[in-house]
Amino acid sequence: MERIPILRMGPFLLVTIQVDMHDQLALTLQDDLTQRIVREKARGVLMDISALDVVDSFIGRMISNIAAMSRVLDARTVVVGMQPAVAITLVELGLDLKGVSTALNVEKGMTLLQAAA
């Protein structure tokens, strides 16, 4: 089954979405990530969505939910690399990812996580 890889980098988890996100994949990611956060006692999650160029309301909500879940598990979440078109779509859909940190690229996202840790 197709899965989105979750990499560990010190106290942080790195999720890079490189394929077209579909609903089942998002649900699997949600399961995997929450389990990994608990198992690895991660302090932060960096979600790189730079390869994602199409989002619908469901995927938008999943991103928002995944971020909220990580926060409940006390891992700070940073969403990085959002494409302009995706940002506009999410805003038009009324999903502004409140409470989720964002950064332009992985480097800036890492700095943000390290500053918080």
Added chain:
Amino acid sequence: MTAQEKGGLAAIVRNNEADILAEWIREQSAGQKRKDPIQEVEARRVSKEFLSASVEAMNSGASVEGREWDRVREILSELSASRAAQGFSPSETAKFVFSLKQPVFSRLRNELESSPKAFAEQTWLATVMIDQLGLFTMEAYQKSREGVIQRQQRELLELSTPVVQLWDDILALPLIGTLDSGRTQVVMESLLEKIVETGASIAIIDITGVPTVDTLVAQHLMKTVAAARLMGADCIISGIRPQIAQTIVHLGVDLSAVTTKASLGDAFAIALKRTGLKVTREGE
């Protein structure tokens, strides 16, 4: 009797083409306020071309919508477009075709003096034809005017949304004019593109040039701010005039989620502070 038969409209116009042309051109220039030799030469050329193309089309017996009239319509479209571009008024443009009536009618009267019935028939045919061509001219004129307006709107849109880089990490977006949803889209896109391009982390949206801020404009602003935040850039809204501050509060628009500053300078100062930069006077 149809237009093509001997003694019909087509035949009469064909036989009197030179006369009609001369009279028509006189008719066109009559009452024209500005006399321009170059334009007159041009008008003569177009008139001649139009008349010979019309004679040919009339001979085919097709109605004005038919393919036989393609050439005539083409001439009219070109004429309308160039006149619209030169700033001719609608009536001046329409006059080109409608002034053809007088010469054609007088020829018909001369030729068909003996038969009032035929005269009435052919006059009717001529009227229908010229009216249709006149309507076509006006449509073409209108279309090219609308083209001009659309082009200007597009240019205005591009001109009015510059994104400037003030410092390494700081962008400024001076907004001028009212923000409607179409413009917001363009503003948002160009801001986000620039954020990606420069890697900026702070964007200052300056609304000094926005005449009024109502709930809709405020909503558009908030959308832009939210989209920039999703890309990892913080927004500061600056240039809020006293009246606008009052309106925003009276309307109950909530701008508490955004940093707001009265002037672009203040916004720049706080942006520098956030990026860890400092401006000092030399020697201090």
